[in-house]
Amino acid sequence: METVNIALLGLGTVGGGTLQILRRHADAIERRTGRRVQVRRALVRDPAKARPAEAEGVAITTAIDDILNDASIHIVAELMGGCEPAREWVLRAIAGGKHVITANKALIAQHGNEIFAAAEKHGVIVAFEAAVGGGIPIIKTIREALAGNDIRSVAGIVNGTTNYIMTEMRDRGLDFGAALAEAQALGYAEADPSFDVGGIDAAHKLAILAAIAFGTPLSFPHVAIEGIDAIGAQDIHYADTLGYSIKHLAIARRDAEAVELRVHPTLIPQRHLLARVDGVMNAILVQGDAAGESLLYGAGAGALPTASSVVADLVDVLRLLSAEPDHRVPYLGVRPGAVTDLPVRPLAAIHSAYYLRLGVEDHPGVVADITRILADHAISIEAMLQRPDPARPDTMPIILLTHRVWERAMDQALDAIAQLASVRGPITRIRVHTDGAC
Numbered sequence: 001m002e003t004v005n006i007a008l009l010g011l012g013t014v015g016g017g018t019l020q021i022l023r024r025h026a027d028a029i030e031r032r033t034g035r036r037v038q039v040r041r042a043l044v045r046d047p048a049k050a051r052p053a054e055a056e057g058v059a060i061t062t063a064i065d066d067i068l069n070d071a072s073i074h075i076v077a078e079l080m081g082g083c084e085p086a087r088e089w090v091l092r093a094i095a096g097g098k099h100v101i102t103a104n105k106a107l108i109a110q111h112g113n114e115i116f117a118a119a120e121k122h123g124v125i126v127a128f129e130a131a132v133g134g135g136i137p138i139i140k141t142i143r144e145a146l147a148g149n150d151i152r153s154v155a156g157i158v159n160g161t162t163n164y165i166m167t168e169m170r171d172r173g174l175d176f177g178a179a180l181a182e183a184q185a186l187g188y189a190e191a192d193p194s195f196d197v198g199g200i201d202a203a204h205k206l207a208i209l210a211a212i213a214f215g216t217p218l219s220f221p222h223v224a225i226e227g228i229d230a231i232g233a234q235d236i237h238y239a240d241t242l243g244y245s246i247k248h249l250a251i252a253r254r255d256a257e258a259v260e261l262r263v264h265p266t267l268i269p270q271r272h273l274l275a276r277v278d279g280v281m282n283a284i285l286v287q288g289d290a291a292g293e294s295l296l297y298g299a300g301a302g303a304l305p306t307a308s309s310v311v312a313d314l315v316d317v318l319r320l321l322s323a324e325p326d327h328r329v330p331y332l333g334v335r336p337g338a339v340t341d342l343p344v345r346p347l348a349a350i351h352s353a354y355y356l357r358l359g360v361e362d363h364p365g366v367v368a369d370i371t372r373i374l375a376d377h378a379i380s381i382e383a384m385l386q387r388p389d390p391a392r393p394d395t396m397p398i399i400l401l402t403h404r405v406w407e408r409a410m411d412q413a414l415d416a417i418a419q420l421a422s423v424r425g426p427i428t429r430i431r432v433h434t435d436g437a438c
Contacts, residue, residue: 001030001034001035001036002034002035002036003035003036003037003038004035004036004037004038004074004075004318004321005038005072005073005074006037006038006039006040006073006074006075006076006077006314007039007040007041007042007043007067007070007075007076007077008039008041008042008043008058008077008079009042009043009064009076009077009078009079009086009089010042010043010044010078010079010081011042011043011044011051011055011060011079012079012080013302013303013306014079014103014130014303014306014307014310015042015077015079016052016055016303017302017303017304017306017307017310018077018079018310018311019039019042019052019054019055019058020052020054020303020307021304021307021308021311022037022039022054022311022314025311029311029314029315029318032315032319033315033318033319034318035318035321037314037318039058040058040059040070040072040073041058041059041060041061041066041067041070041073042055042058042059042060042061043061043062043064043066043067043080044060044061044062045062047060047061047062064085064089067093068089068092068093068096068098069096073098074098074099074321075098075099075100075314075317076089076090076093076098076099076100076101077100077101077102077310078090078093078100078101078102078103078104078107079102079103079104079310080104081103081104081106082104082106082107083106083107083110083111086102086104086107087107087111087114087115090102090107090115090126091114091118094115094118094119094124094126095118095122097122097123097124098124099125099126099127099317099321100124100125100126100127101126101127101128101130101310101313101317102128102130102131103128103130103131103306103309103310104128104131105131105132105201105204105205105208106204107131108128108131108204108218109203109204109205109218109220110218110220112128112208112211112218112331113217113218116331116332116336117336119331120325120336123325125316125317125320125328126331127314127316127317128208128313129309129310129312129313130306130307130309130310130313131205131208132158132208132209133158133205133282133284133296133298133300133309134160134282134298134299134300134301134302134306134309135298135299135300135302135304135305135306135308136282136284136296136297136298136299136300136305136309137296137309137312138209138284138296139208139209139212140312141286141294141296142154142209142212142213142286142333143212143329144329146286146288146291146294147333148290148291149288149289149291150288150289150290151213151254151286151287151288151289152253152254152287152288152289153251153252153253153254153285153286153287154206154209154210154213154250154251154252154284154285154286154287155249155250155251155252155274155284155285155287156209156249156250156274156282156283156284156285157247157249157250157277157281157282157283157284157300158201158202158206158209158250158284158300159196159199159201159202159205159248159250159282159300160188160279160280160281160282160299160300160301161183161188161189161193161196161197161201161280162196162197162199162202162227162228162248163247163248163277163278163279163280163282164179164183164188164189164279164280165179165180165183165189165197165228166179166228166231166236166246166247166248166265167278167279168182168183169231169233169236170236170240170245170246171278173233173237174233175232175233176228176229176232176233180193180197188280197227197228197229198225198227198229199225199226199227199228199248199263199264200225202225202248202250202263203220203223203225203250203261203263204220205250206223206250206251206252206261206262206263207219207220207223207261209250209284210252210254210259210261211332212331212332212333213252213254213286213333214252214254214259214340214342215333215334215338215339215340216259216332216339216340216341216342217332217339218332219259219261219344222261222344223261223262223263224261224262224263224264224347225262225263225264226263226264226265227248228248228265230428231246231265231428231430232428234357234397235355235357235428235430238355238357238385238399239267239355239430240270241385242267242355242383242385242399242401243269243270244267244268244269244270244275244355244432245267245268245270245275246266246267246268246430247265247266247268247275247277248263248264248265248266249263249264249265249266249268249274249433250262250263251263251264251266254342257342257343257345258342258343258344258345259342259343259344259345260344260345260350261344262347262350264430264431265430265431266430266431266432266433267355267430267431267432267433268433269433272433273285273293273295277297280300280301281297281298281299281300282297282298282299282300282301283295283296283297283298284296347407348406348407348408348411349406349407349408350406350407351405351406351407352405352407352431352432352434353382353401353402353403353404353405353431353432353434354400354401354402354410354429354430354431354432355399355400355428355429355430355431355432356398356399356400356401356402356427356428356429357397357398357399357400357427357428358370358397358398358417358423358425358427358428359389359392359395359396359397359398359423359424359425360395360396360398360420360422360423360424361394361395361396361422361424362388362394362395362396363422366396366420366422367384367386367398369420369422370398370417370420370423373413373416373417373420374400374402374413374417376413376416377405377409377410377412377413377416378405378409379402379403379405379409379413380402380403380405381400381401381402381403382401382402382403383400383401384398384400384401385398385399386398386399395424401432402432410429414427
């Protein structure tokens, strides 16, 4: 029985979980692949740190050269995160003929085009299922199971931290700051939560999903990104009154002319599948022309769910070790020469319905001024709420739902409304899911 040696770059949450699964399921992996896996080395920052029992027999090192210069290492699993030095080390591993598995969404989203080209040149495999969706097999599903479809859109909740925060705001009436503090106390949010609540983490994942779904280059710099920090508890309440939930969505859509890539809070009808995804869970909805809607739901983070995807990638690599490179599934779902570089549509050119919340002086004619400006920009109103705020008796909150309109027109209308002397404070704008399109 052939033994395949692997090295882990990082032995933290995901690395420890990966080691645990490999020890627990060593016999099953051997039955499925015909090869025995041995974790030979692990790169760590602190060699004095206590390690789990599964690490017994693994050579611990702080020197990357101990791994990259070891000819007996066949596969490197990069489980550290961040772009540097991960990018440099992954490229060195590839140049040295080692296959690579990574759970690093930032690395793939920002440098995947370069990494995939290097892997093609050197004839090795780069596997990255764990980079998106934790334990949800979303990359394999889009790239392989739905290969017979023309995929039109991918939309989902891909960050458990933001979903937990917004669930707590809805269910318990917490404001953003209180819900964030609770998420940090429970370990769902980092001490610096900006990548999560600012939408960067979700944008990394969206860039990967869109490239695979549409056969286009990775385009992270072109993703339009909005976080959840401007969403107030009152917005959650008003959305509920109007029959909606607010979710932080990652949305990719494609037509014949362009691709849309955007991450932002979205009002979703409460009956919609994604509106029912709560807590730290993730869910991704894929729309194909043949299969229709496919929803994948599960744990989007955590030691064992993410490690499950790492090990699934390892099994795939083990099965392909003796296969010719042309027999492998292309990284972006299509052959490198068939990648289509569609332009990314700017946010101003999307077509959407909108939720608007603004505070105004409570006197006659104010609403008429606002509706006149909207009408001047061909924006029609679907619903309106006026709810006095006991805490601010001199200000009337107005909540509007509009029909679909070009975002450029909405930008111009809101600029004009903000100039009205009767409008107090910033205007909150949230896009609305309608008519089967986000």
